[in-house]
Amino acid sequence: MLFSFVRYHDDEKKAWDEFIQQSWNGVFLFYRSFMDYHQERFTDHSLLVYKGKKLKAVLPANENDGVLYSHQGLTYGGWVLSPRFSSSDLDALFLDLEVYLKEQGIRRFEYKQKPYVFDKHPNDSDLWVLWKNGYEMWRRDLSFFIDLKNFAGFARDKRYRFNKAGRNNLRIDEKGDAATYMTLVNENLSRKYNTKAVHSTDEVLLLQNRFPKNIKTILVYREDLFLGGTWMFTDNDFIHTQYLHFNDEGRDLCAAEFLINYLLDTYKDKRYLSFGTSTEKDGTMLNEGLASFKEGFGAAGFCHDFYRKEICR
Template sequence: MKRHLILHRLDLNIDVRKYEERYREQWEAFIDHSANGTFLHKRSFLEYHGDRFEDVSVMVWEGEELLAVFPAHQVGNQIFSHKGLSFGGWIFKKDLSSFSQTQIINSILEFYKNQEIKSLRVAPVPYYYGQEKGLNSLDYDSLGFEISDNKEVYLIEAPFVLKDKGKKKGVRRAVRKGLEVMEGEVSQVFWEKLMLPMYAAKIGKAPVHSWKEIALLSERHPGRIQLISAFLGEELLAGIVIFRHPRVIKVQYSAVTEKGKISRAMDLLMHYLMNLPNIHYIDLGTVYDGQTGKKLESLAYWKESFGAKTYFSFIYEFSFH
C-alpha cells in the first residue's frame, strides 16, 4: 500500500515555472554546467520524440538564478521523469547542499500537487553520470517516495583490466586476422545490414530508435553518439553504438555478423572501449528480455566476462493527497 505523506513546508524563496520555449537557451546552458545533467536532458534530445509525450517539464528559480530543471511528461493525472529517456530526474546546479536539493524537490512536488496530479514517478540520474558525488544520497523515504521499480544494470568501473582469458584470447585472434577498429558516425549500412536483421531475429521487434532518429540526434549532438566498428578490409563485421558522456560510455546498441563472431570482432571492440581515455565507467545496460522480463543468463555472463558488476537503479513514486 502506498503512503500519502504531507509535503514539507518550504523555507526558501523558490519559484517553479513550467518550461516554455522562451527558456530554451537557459535550459540548454544550465544542463551543460549542471552537477548531474547529460545531453539526454537537453531540449535538443528531449524533443526529438516530443510528439509522443505531453511535456510538463519545470524549472526552479531563486530570484534570477536557475537552481534546477526537471524534465517530465504527463499521462492522464500522472507525471513521469521520464519514459522517453534511460533516466530523467532532478538536474541540479553545482554545489547545492543536500538541504537545498530537498527543498527544490519539495517545491516541484508542491507545483504538481496544485495541478491536481495523482502521482509522480522519477528515475533519477545514476550517481556515476554526475559531476558531483552524493547526489544519490537523497533520502527519498523521508521525502515521501516509495520504490516502485528497480533496474539491474551492468557496469564496468575503471581501472579497466581485461582479466578473462577467453576474452584476451579473442582480442589476440581478432588482431591476428587483421581486424581494424574505426570511430565515426552511425552509418545507415550498419543500421540496416547488421542492426535491424539482428533485432528481427533475436528480439522480434525494431530498436527503440529508428535510423532517422539516430541520424537526427547525432547531428544535434556532435561527438556524443558514435559508432565504434570493426572492419576486415572493407567488410563491416561488427559495431557498437555508444552514447558518450564526459565520464561514462553507454553501450546503446551492438550487432555482429556471423563472420564477425568467428573473428571475435566484439571482443576487439570492447577492448577498444576499455582503452578510451578519461572514461570512468562503461554502462552495458540490462540483461533482461524486454518482452518476457526473463533474465538472459548468456548475456549476463558475456558482460561479466569483461569485468562488469551489477548496479541497481531505482524508480521512485510519490503519491499526492
C-alpha cells in the same frame, strides 16, 4: 515555499541548455535538441525551479493521464542541480514539488533516478530524500559498467578471443555508416526478440548530426567485410554502448572483443564504460546470457532505480 516552479516552454530553451551545461549532474541527453527529437510522442511538462530569481534546478519530465514522469523518452532522469546544491535544499525541493503537483492536479509522480556513473560529480542525495519522504521503489534495473581506473581485466575466454581477434586483420571505423549499422541492429532484434530498435535510422542520423562530439557509430571490419559495432554515447566521465551488435561473421571473428579493447584503450581518459541494462520485466528477470557477456569483459553491476508516490489520493 522555498522554491517556485515554471513549466518549460520553447522560449526557455536558452536558459535550460545553459543550465544543463554548468550543472554538476547534467548530460547532453538533457539538452532540448536531444529531448525534443521525438517531442510529438509526449506532452512535455519539464520544470525550471527558481530560488528567488536564481535558476537552481530543472526536471526533464512529461505528463500523461494525470501522472508526471521523469521523461519517458529518456533512459534516466531525475533532478539536474546547480553546483553545491545542498541535501537540505533537495529535501525541501521534493516537498515543494508535491505542493506544485497538487495545484496542477497531478495524482502521481514517477521519478527515474540517474545512476552516478553518468554524473560529473556523483551525488545520491536524491535516493535518501526519496526514502525519507515515502516514495516507493517499484523497479530496479541491473546495468553493467567497467571502471577504467580499476579495471579487472578480461575473463580467460575473452582474453583468448581477443588474442584470436588480433590474428584476424580487423580494423575500426570511427566514422561508421549509421544506416548500415542500424540495419544490422534491427535484423538482430527482429530475429531474437521479434522487436526493433527504440531509435529509427532517421533518428540516429539526426541525433548524430546534432551531437557529433557525443554520439558516434563505431564499426568493425575485416578488410571490407562489415562485422558489427556500436552506437556510442560519451559525455562527462563515461562512454556508453547504446547498441552493441554483430553479425555471424563478427561473432566468429571475435569482433566484440576487438572493439571493447579498442574502446578501453582509446577512451582511457574516461572513468566508466557503460553497457546498459541486462534485466527485463521491470527489473524482475536477469538476462543471464547478456549479463555474462558483459561480466566477461570485467564489468560489474550497478542499480538503476525507479520510484513513485501518490500525490492526490
